[in-house]
Amino acid sequence: MRHLTILLLGLLSPLVAAWEALPEQAPYPADNPPGAAKIELGKQLFFDPRFSATGTVSCNSCHNLMAGGDDSRQTSMGVHGLTGPRNAPTVWNAAFHSVQFWDGRAKTLEDQAKGPVVAHVEMGMSDLDAAIARVRDIPGYVSQFEAVFGGEQPVSIDNAAKAVAAFERTLITPNSPYDRYVNGDQSALSEQQLRGMQSFAELGCVACHRGPAFNGPLMPGGVGFFISFPFHDSPYVEQYGLRDEPGRFAVTQDEADRHKYRVPTLRNIALTAPYFHNGRVKTLDEAVRVMAPSQLHKQLSDTQVADVVAFLNALTGPFPALTLPRLPPTPGRSVADPESPATP
Amino acid sequence: MRHLTILLLGLLSPLVAAWEALPEQAPYPADNPPGAAKIELGKQLFFDPRFSATGTVSCNSCHNLMAGGDDSRQTSMGVHGLTGPRNAPTVWNAAFHSVQFWDGRAKTLEDQAKGPVVAHVEMGMSDLDAAIARVRDIPGYVSQFEAVFGGEQPVSIDNAAKAVAAFERTLITPNSPYDRYVNGDQSALSEQQLRGMQSFAELGCVACHRGPAFNGPLMPGGVGFFISFPFHDSPYVEQYGLRDEPGRFAVTQDEADRHKYRVPTLRNIALTAPYFHNGRVKTLDEAVRVMAPSQLHKQLSDTQVADVVAFLNALTGPFPALTLPRLPPTPGRSVADPESPATP
Numbered sequence: 001m002r003h004l005t006i007l008l009l010g011l012l013s014p015l016v017a018a019w020e021a022l023p024e025q026a027p028y029p030a031d032n033p034p035g036a037a038k039i040e041l042g043k044q045l046f047f048d049p050r051f052s053a054t055g056t057v058s059c060n061s062c063h064n065l066m067a068g069g070d071d072s073r074q075t076s077m078g079v080h081g082l083t084g085p086r087n088a089p090t091v092w093n094a095a096f097h098s099v100q101f102w103d104g105r106a107k108t109l110e111d112q113a114k115g116p117v118v119a120h121v122e123m124g125m126s127d128l129d130a131a132i133a134r135v136r137d138i139p140g141y142v143s144q145f146e147a148v149f150g151g152e153q154p155v156s157i158d159n160a161a162k163a164v165a166a167f168e169r170t171l172i173t174p175n176s177p178y179d180r181y182v183n184g185d186q187s188a189l190s191e192q193q194l195r196g197m198q199s200f201a202e203l204g205c206v207a208c209h210r211g212p213a214f215n216g217p218l219m220p221g222g223v224g225f226f227i228s229f230p231f232h233d234s235p236y237v238e239q240y241g242l243r244d245e246p247g248r249f250a251v252t253q254d255e256a257d258r259h260k261y262r263v264p265t266l267r268n269i270a271l272t273a274p275y276f277h278n279g280r281v282k283t284l285d286e287a288v289r290v291m292a293p294s295q296l297h298k299q300l301s302d303t304q305v306a307d308v309v310a311f312l313n314a315l316t317g318p319f320p321a322l323t324l325p326r327l328p329p330t331p332g333r334s335v336a337d338p339e340s341p342a343t344p
Numbered sequence: 345m346r347h348l349t350i351l352l353l354g355l356l357s358p359l360v361a362a363w364e365a366l367p368e369q370a371p372y373p374a375d376n377p378p379g380a381a382k383i384e385l386g387k388q389l390f391f392d393p394r395f396s397a398t399g400t401v402s403c404n405s406c407h408n409l410m411a412g413g414d415d416s417r418q419t420s421m422g423v424h425g426l427t428g429p430r431n432a433p434t435v436w437n438a439a440f441h442s443v444q445f446w447d448g449r450a451k452t453l454e455d456q457a458k459g460p461v462v463a464h465v466e467m468g469m470s471d472l473d474a475a476i477a478r479v480r481d482i483p484g485y486v487s488q489f490e491a492v493f494g495g496e497q498p499v500s501i502d503n504a505a506k507a508v509a510a511f512e513r514t515l516i517t518p519n520s521p522y523d524r525y526v527n528g529d530q531s532a533l534s535e536q537q538l539r540g541m542q543s544f545a546e547l548g549c550v551a552c553h554r555g556p557a558f559n560g561p562l563m564p565g566g567v568g569f570f571i572s573f574p575f576h577d578s579p580y581v582e583q584y585g586l587r588d589e590p591g592r593f594a595v596t597q598d599e600a601d602r603h604k605y606r607v608p609t610l611r612n613i614a615l616t617a618p619y620f621h622n623g624r625v626k627t628l629d630e631a632v633r634v635m636a637p638s639q640l641h642k643q644l645s646d647t648q649v650a651d652v653v654a655f656l657n658a659l660t661g662p663f664p665a666l667t668l669p670r671l672p673p674t675p676g677r678s679v680a681d682p683e684s685p686a687t688p
Binding site for chain 1: 392393408423626660665674677680
C-alpha cells in the first residue's frame with residue numbers, strides 16, 4: 001500500500017507543486033542579518049512583559065513558544081483582560097511568510113513587531129516612544145543595544161524590532177515527519193498520513209497551501225499571497241461567522257480585498273486550535289471539513305477528513321530547545337509600575 | 345577598613361545570629377522527595393496557562409522566573425484583568441519559608457500551590473476539580489503523572505501540587521555575593537556592602553531578618569515567624585496605607601494577629617520592587633527608610649540607607665539556568681477554550 005501511495009504521488013507530482021522540505025534557515029532582509037547577540041537581545045524583548053501598559057503582557061503571552069506559538073484562545077487577551085477581533089497566528093515559521101498579520105498589513109517581521117505594543121487590546125502602550133523609553137530605562141538593555149547596533153541612538157524602536165525579528169527567524173521547525181519523508185525517509189509517515197498527503201494533493205488543498213511552509217507560492221518579501229475566505233457559500237458561513245469582518249479590505253479599502261486573508265502556514269497547525277481568522281472553529285477536524293466546501297466546493301468523507309488531519313499532524317515540530325532568558329533588572333525599583341488598586 | 349569591618353562583625357557576632365550561607369539544597373517533606381521526572385512535570389505545570397479560566401495565567405505570570413520571581417506590579421493581575429489585594433511574594437527561595445503567603449495561611453508549598461488556581465482574581469478556575477479535569481484531558485500529562493506517582497488515581501490535585509512544589513524547591517539562589525563572603529571569599533562584597541552588612545546588624549534588622557534566607561529563625565515546617573508590621577507608628581502608616589488591611593487576623597480571627605505578617609525573605613529583594621504586603625512602596629531605598637522607624641524606632645541617614653541597600657543587593661542571585669519546557673499538546677483541539685468575544 002505504501003509503495004502504491006508513493007507511486008501515485010509520483011504520478012501526481014507534475015500536477016502539483018513539488019513537495020518541499022522546510023529550509024534549515026529562514027530568509028532575512030539585507031538590513032537585518034542575524035547574529036548571536038542580536039538574537040539573544042530579541043529573545044529577551046520577546047519574553048519581557050514590562051513593555052505593556054500593565055506589565056503583564058509580552059510577545060510570548062499570545063505567541064507561547066512552549067506551545068504552538070499561539071495562545072489556544074479564540075481571540076487573544078491583552079492588558080486589562082481586553083480581547084481583540086482575531087485569532088493569534090503562530091509565530092513558529094512566521095519567518096517564512098512574505099507578509100504578516102491575517103490581513104498582511106505588515107510587510108516584514110520587523111514591521112509586525114511594533115504593532116501589538118501599541119494595540120490597546122494587546123500590550124496597550126500609549127505610543128512606541130513610551131515603550132522604548134522603558135527599554136532605555138533598563139541598563140542591561142542599553143548595553144546590549146549599544147553592542148549590537150552601535151551608532152548615535154542605538155536604543156530605538158526600529159532596532160528593537162530588528163532584534164525581535166532576528167530572534168523570530170530562529171523560531172522555525174524543519175525536520176518534521178513530513179520533511180524527513182520528503183528528504184527520503186520513507187518510514188517517517190504512517191500509511192494514513194501518506195493517504196492524507198495524497199488527498200491533500202488530489203482535493204486541491206495544495207493549490208493554496210503549497211511551498212515548504214504550506215502558505216503559498218514563493219513571493220517577494222512584502223508581497224502577500226491573499227485568497228478569499230470563504231470562496232464559496234456554505235452553511236458554515238453563518239454557523240461560524242466567516243464573513244463577519246472585512247479581512248484585507250480594512251487595509252486597502254479595495255472591494256476586491258473584502259474577505260481576503262493571507263494564506264496561513266499549515267506548519268504546526270495541529271497545535272494552534274482554535275482555527276481561522278476569527279478562531280470560531282474549535283477542532284482541526286472541523287476546520288478541514290469547513291475548508292473543503294468553502295474553498296474547493298467539495299464535501300469530504302469522514303475518512304478523508306481523518307486522513308488529511310493525520311497528514312497535517314506530520315507538519316508538527318520538532319521545536320528548537322530554548323533556554324529561559326534572564327530579563328535585565330532594574331535593582332531596587334520597577335520599570336513597569338502601573339497603578340493597580342485591588343479589584344473591588 | 346575592610347579588616348576593621350570584619351573585626352567589628354566578629355565582635356558583634358555573639359549579639360546577633362551568625363551569618364549563614366544559603367544551603368545548596370532546600371528542605372523537603374518526607375512525603376514528597378524530589379526526583380527529576382517529578383521536577384520536570386512540576387515545571388511544565390508551573391508554566392502552563394491552560395489551568396486558568398481564560399487560558400492566559402500560569403504560576404509564572406505572577407512569579408516570573410525570568411525576573412525576580414514576582415511580577416513588578418503593586419498587586420498582581422489575574423484573569424480578565426482582575427487584581428488582588430497583595431503584592432506577589434517571590435517564588436525564588438520560597439522553599440526556605442516555613443509557611444506560605446503573606447499571612448502564612450498555607451503550611452507548605454504543596455498547600456500554597458492550590459490557592460491561586462481557584463482565586464477568582466488570579467487563575468479564576470471554578471474549583472480544583474475543574475482544573476485537574478483539564479490536566480486529565482492532556483495525554484502528555486497523564487502519562488507523566490502515571491510514571492511519577494503511580495497508584496489508582498495518579499492525576500490528582502494533591503499530586504499536581506506535589507510536582508509544582510518539587511519544582512519550586514529547585515528555585516533557590518545559593519552562592520550570592522553574600523554567600524561567597526560568608527564562605528570565605530573576602531573580595532565578594534564591596535566596602536559599601538560590608539558597611540551595610542554592619543549597619544544591618546547594628547540597627548537590629550537582623551533581629552527578624554535572620555537565618556540563611558533572612559526570614560527569621562529556623563522554624564518547624566508549618567509554623568510561621570510572624571511580626572507586626574508596622575510595629576511603631578510613623579507618618580508612613582498613613583502615607584502608604586500600612587494598616588489598611590488586617591494581615592494574619594484574616595486567617596486566625598485573633599486580635600493578636602492583626603497587622604502581623606510572615607517575615608519575608610530578603611533574598612533577591614533588589615529584584616522584587618515594589619515593596620511590602622500592599623506593594624505601595626516603589627523603591628528599595630524607600631522600603632529601608634520605612635522599615636527603620638516602623639520596626640526599630642530609628643531614623644536612618646542617607647548614607648545608612650545607601651549602605652544597607654548596597655548590602656541587600658549582595659543577596660541577589662545567581663539564578664539557575666532553566667530550559668523552556670514544552671507543554672504537552674492536545675493535537676487538533678484546545679483544552680482551555682474560554683469564550684472570548686472581542687472587546688467592544
